[in-house]
Amino acid sequence: MTTVTVDKAAPTRKVKYGSMSRDRAWALRWSYFFLVIFAIFSLTPPIYMLITSLKSSAEISAATNPWWVFHPTLENYVGLLTSNQFLRFFWNSAIVSIFVVTITMLISVPAAFALARMRFWGSATLATGVFLTYLIPETLLFIPLFKMFAVIGDWTGIQLINRWYVLLILYPTLTVPFCTWIMIGYFASIPKELDEAAVIDGASWLQTLTRIFIPVAFPGIIAATIFAFTVSWAQFLYPLVFTTSTDQLVMPVGIITSLIKGDVFNWGQIMTGALLGAAPPLIIYAFLMDYYIAGLTAGATKG
Amino acid sequence: MADVALQPNRGAAQAARKRSSLHKMLKRKSTVAFLMTLPLILLIATLVIYPAFYALHLATLNKSMQRFVGLSNFEFLFRRETFWLVVKQSCIFAITAVVFKALLGFIIAHFVHNIPAKGQRKWRGMLLVPWVIPPAMSTLAWLWLFDPSYSAFNYTLSFFGIGPIPWTGDAMWARFSVILVNIWVGAPFFMIMYLAALKSVPEQLYEAAAIDGANWWQRIWYVTLPMMRNIIAITTLFSLIVTFANFDIVRILTAGGPLDHTHIFATWAFRIGIEGSDIPLGASVSLFMVPILAIAAIFILRDINKRGNEA
Amino acid sequence: MADVTLRKVVKRYDEVEAVRGIDLDIADHEFVVLVGPSGCGKSTTLRMIAGLEDISDGDIMIGGDIVNDVPPKDRDIAMVFQNYALYPHMTVAENMSFGLRLKRYPKAEIKSRIDEAARMLDIVELVDRKPKQLSGGQRQRVAMGRAIVRNPKVFLFDEPLSNLDAKLRVQMRIEIKKVHQKVRTTTVYVTHDQVEAMTLADRVVVMNHGRIEQIGTPNELYHKPATKFVASFIGSPAMNFVPCRLEDLAGKLHVRLTDRIAFPLPPARAARYQGIPRTDKLLLGLRPEHITEARPHLAPGVEAFDTVLDVTEPMGMETLIYFTLEGSQVCGRVNPNAGAEDGAPLRLAVDLNNMHLLNEVTGVVL
Numbered sequence: 001m002t003t004v005t006v007d008k009a010a011p012t013r014k015v016k017y018g019s020m021s022r023d024r025a026w027a028l029r030w031s032y033f034f035l036v037i038f039a040i041f042s043l044t045p046p047i048y049m050l051i052t053s054l055k056s057s058a059e060i061s062a063a064t065n066p067w068w069v070f071h072p073t074l075e076n077y078v079g080l081l082t083s084n085q086f087l088r089f090f091w092n093s094a095i096v097s098i099f100v101v102t103i104t105m106l107i108s109v110p111a112a113f114a115l116a117r118m119r120f121w122g123s124a125t126l127a128t129g130v131f132l133t134y135l136i137p138e139t140l141l142f143i144p145l146f147k148m149f150a151v152i153g154d155w156t157g158i159q160l161i162n163r164w165y166v167l168l169i170l171y172p173t174l175t176v177p178f179c180t181w182i183m184i185g186y187f188a189s190i191p192k193e194l195d196e197a198a199v200i201d202g203a204s205w206l207q208t209l210t211r212i213f214i215p216v217a218f219p220g221i222i223a224a225t226i227f228a229f230t231v232s233w234a235q236f237l238y239p240l241v242f243t244t245s246t247d248q249l250v251m252p253v254g255i256i257t258s259l260i261k262g263d264v265f266n267w268g269q270i271m272t273g274a275l276l277g278a279a280p281p282l283i284i285y286a287f288l289m290d291y292y293i294a295g296l297t298a299g300a301t302k303g
Numbered sequence: 304m305a306d307v308a309l310q311p312n313r314g315a316a317q318a319a320r321k322r323s324s325l326h327k328m329l330k331r332k333s334t335v336a337f338l339m340t341l342p343l344i345l346l347i348a349t350l351v352i353y354p355a356f357y358a359l360h361l362a363t364l365n366k367s368m369q370r371f372v373g374l375s376n377f378e379f380l381f382r383r384e385t386f387w388l389v390v391k392q393s394c395i396f397a398i399t400a401v402v403f404k405a406l407l408g409f410i411i412a413h414f415v416h417n418i419p420a421k422g423q424r425k426w427r428g429m430l431l432v433p434w435v436i437p438p439a440m441s442t443l444a445w446l447w448l449f450d451p452s453y454s455a456f457n458y459t460l461s462f463f464g465i466g467p468i469p470w471t472g473d474a475m476w477a478r479f480s481v482i483l484v485n486i487w488v489g490a491p492f493f494m495i496m497y498l499a500a501l502k503s504v505p506e507q508l509y510e511a512a513a514i515d516g517a518n519w520w521q522r523i524w525y526v527t528l529p530m531m532r533n534i535i536a537i538t539t540l541f542s543l544i545v546t547f548a549n550f551d552i553v554r555i556l557t558a559g560g561p562l563d564h565t566h567i568f569a570t571w572a573f574r575i576g577i578e579g580s581d582i583p584l585g586a587s588v589s590l591f592m593v594p595i596l597a598i599a600a601i602f603i604l605r606d607i608n609k610r611g612n613e614a
Numbered sequence: 615m616a617d618v619t620l621r622k623v624v625k626r627y628d629e630v631e632a633v634r635g636i637d638l639d640i641a642d643h644e645f646v647v648l649v650g651p652s653g654c655g656k657s658t659t660l661r662m663i664a665g666l667e668d669i670s671d672g673d674i675m676i677g678g679d680i681v682n683d684v685p686p687k688d689r690d691i692a693m694v695f696q697n698y699a700l701y702p703h704m705t706v707a708e709n710m711s712f713g714l715r716l717k718r719y720p721k722a723e724i725k726s727r728i729d730e731a732a733r734m735l736d737i738v739e740l741v742d743r744k745p746k747q748l749s750g751g752q753r754q755r756v757a758m759g760r761a762i763v764r765n766p767k768v769f770l771f772d773e774p775l776s777n778l779d780a781k782l783r784v785q786m787r788i789e790i791k792k793v794h795q796k797v798r799t800t801t802v803y804v805t806h807d808q809v810e811a812m813t814l815a816d817r818v819v820v821m822n823h824g825r826i827e828q829i830g831t832p833n834e835l836y837h838k839p840a841t842k843f844v845a846s847f848i849g850s851p852a853m854n855f856v857p858c859r860l861e862d863l864a865g866k867l868h869v870r871l872t873d874r875i876a877f878p879l880p881p882a883r884a885a886r887y888q889g890i891p892r893t894d895k896l897l898l899g900l901r902p903e904h905i906t907e908a909r910p911h912l913a914p915g916v917e918a919f920d921t922v923l924d925v926t927e928p929m930g931m932e933t934l935i936y937f938t939l940e941g942s943q944v945c946g947r948v949n950p951n952a953g954a955e956d957g958a959p960l961r962l963a964v965d966l967n968n969m970h971l972l973n974e975v976t977g978v979v980l
Binding site: 191193194196197198199200201202203207211212215216218 | 664665666685686687691692693695696697698699700701702703712713716717760764
């Protein structure tokens, strides 16, 4: 009797087990199938940039297979990297980004520390206000800001419009609120006892910040720095509105306004420029992916 | 007697001294805190809050900005057909793009979550690339892919007997194209947020659900979605703001054309306010973004506070 | 080295009074433990001594100086936190020397102090590690080391052993006691664990609801608790309380528990309780070790009675028994060979020489 039941049970169980792992194997195959499709979708534009950047103008206008390079050449790269104008864009972008990162960190780190640790009158409101500021898009403010700077120029004679350094004033409005917000999150996650221990050890507020909080929240600092850098590097609207002379332009605007001459599109050079413009964020991303992603998710998961 | 007289006196003096110096210390701490936040406050006040109100003021002036005209800029806008076209296109653009970004992000996140953990990093890395490239740069690549005469897409599609498709030349196709590019840029952000949320759902919940006899769809519906609800809401609202206020993609891909059919508030405000030098009218146009942004912001704030309370 | 004095110290948070007027004198070299349930104000008191919390009223003196407004760093104190609060980015040596480095001590002096403290705590080989690489017990030692190198006037410990497992806790307790014997620094130690309080303290301060219930040596608290709270908080298993009345029977003062059970009081106790009105509702307090199996010959003041046991817990060297008297559960400790079994009857003896009598309403020990 018992043997019969066991015999009966064993095969059913086996089949179920088999179907289970077969299901899983199929699920895995489907996952990879769709991931490959999505990856192709994601990578087509940057790969197409690369393909085009290696083509000569003649090959592009010959309208051969666009997905293949028949006569690879570096002439577009040579052309751009020896062009004073393009190097000027790159240099402007680099200078602006480095300054903006510095300004951003100098403003947001102490502010985040004060908001996370030194409760004072209105600090909670201010923290919420910082977050709301981060939600205000630049497209809402560019017109009044443009007029404001024009008026300042009229009144004081300080010309800010069409000067690259006007971006040093504008970009922090985009970077500081978010960086402050995520640094508040990182600082708040540091146990309270740590600054109490520091206070008892005789550290001043400034020493607690520089010698305890900044080192302990270093991953957050890196994430915030990456964010500030990528935002200032990629920003398009403000430089488009506020700078016009070629020697004042940054990369994104420079490529678009100077390489597109009327209706003549030099696509080989444009794609090369776009690829070079995309390179710094991509390189940072390749090396610091985990910090990049931590910063990306911090806005909603912290605080 | 002297003792009695002395005692309360000393107590009072002590209390007074204590209170005053305590006050001083409190004052000092908050002074330090205030000084540390002062640059932030100044930045927000002069470069965000002030211009926001300045925009309101500008919107009430005439084109040469010398005369107060009240609401006539708005009246003018309401009478213009292009304005209603922009309103319609902004809503279509933002809602369609956000819905597809959210769906696509959710699906991709699931597939990434499905595969063995050691391969996930690599895939995640590849799939996030569209978000990392500056949108102005990647839109240029799309512009080239959509090129009327040399489109690589049309070249490929011609082998299937399709096309040529006027990607940016026809109103409907142009609308499709700007939304497609926006999805391409934004879906990875959803993917990464959802992936983080998926990882935070305890494995035991799925095991318990499996033991209770839930199939994969029921597991998503009854376990995954409720656990991720807050993250989904915050991400979606956040993306709604960013998409609604988008500029780069439309500006570079179509510049609002053909015939203003792809203009959204930001690009149209730029066209009128900066290119057309009618700053008051441009300011009026951009102000129309405020209601939607405010509603989304209120909901985000509520959800974030809820998260704070849960933790 | 210094004494610590608290004078009518009050801490108010908005409307809530967390500490309601505490007077405490801690002598130089003394090891004082503040003990009480969570929320009793013990940690707040310690943090006020440290200067991490402002005091709302009263005075705190360290070494004779009022330090109410002195910032923590100038109070010359060191504190050990519950979660150790080690700086995660610094090595053990850097952690220990942080305070000294801030005060710009000479390098050689810092090094010799670290060496000395590390030797004392047996962490010499750990000084170059980061906190992450240390076990819980080792982190605890480093946290103490950080306090020791400062050579402060006062050590403050805030539940330092709560995050350790039971075995390690016993070991670290001994370690802390050894350190105190060596450095002899005045110590204020906060815990919710009465065993820690009893084993470590020169004097224990029992706190409840922001007030001091009783101050005394561990033995005083155990044998002469002043209130029901102290009597029930100190000792494990806790003291038994049975509702009772005083009654004069045949010219002798008796304590009546039930209709059937009334014990005559020993002469010393009878004299002490004579003045209590016979109608007062009282509680008889008896520690479990004073309820044992009855022997054939009862000593004076020891009375026998019969009961039926509810549950027994064999502990090896003794057996804990539980039975019900007048609706309250009572615990006793009997010899493992006394034949105690679940549900079985047993003849027990209570030692009334060690009894306590409490006012049921006020909780005061009479």
